[in-house]
Amino acid sequence: MYVNLFPRKQLRATKKSVLVLGLFLGVGGAYAVLRELLWQTAFRPYWAMASVLIVLIGLLCLAVATDFIRLKDAYFSMTPERVSYRLAVWGREHFLLWKDVQALQVTKHWVSFILHNGEIKKLRLGLIQNPEIAHHVSRSIHLAALEKGLPVNDVLPSAPEPSLQV
Secondary structure (H helix, E strand, C coil): CEEECCCHHHHHHHHHHHHHHHHHHHHHHHHHHHHHHHHCCCCCHHHHHHHHHHHHHHHHHHHHHCCCCCCCCCEEEECCCEEEEECCCCCCCEEEEHHHEEEEEECCCEEEEEECCCCEEEEEHHHCCCHHHHHHHHHHHHHHHHHHCCCECCECCCCCCCCCCC
């Protein structure tokens, strides 16, 4: 199962906002640098450095918006062997092997993977922007844990019983 957590339409809207911000900071910072260097009678080095910093931040925003600096995909992926996810375009990628998971704690806001070595890895569902996708991810993890026989919220899955035949 693979779910893209940042739809292309939403990514385009975000890049457009970052582009506008970059243009605003770049032009405003360039004006401030020119003002400090050419039109001010007394040179103020801290104001000039701050103006250059604003220009650099604007250029960084422009680089991100024009894909000169590429953002990574925010996704959730689950296979029978592992779970991997990145919840934000700037965030780290997390990998978990199902064989390393001892138990799960599932709440409305996060899924906690309790590993055999005592470490706890949390998947914050609030970072997933669409609530329906967050609910789908949570239920999918819950069902996969039940299939693997892992305790969920300190409740062991019941042993499969043969169905009654008529």
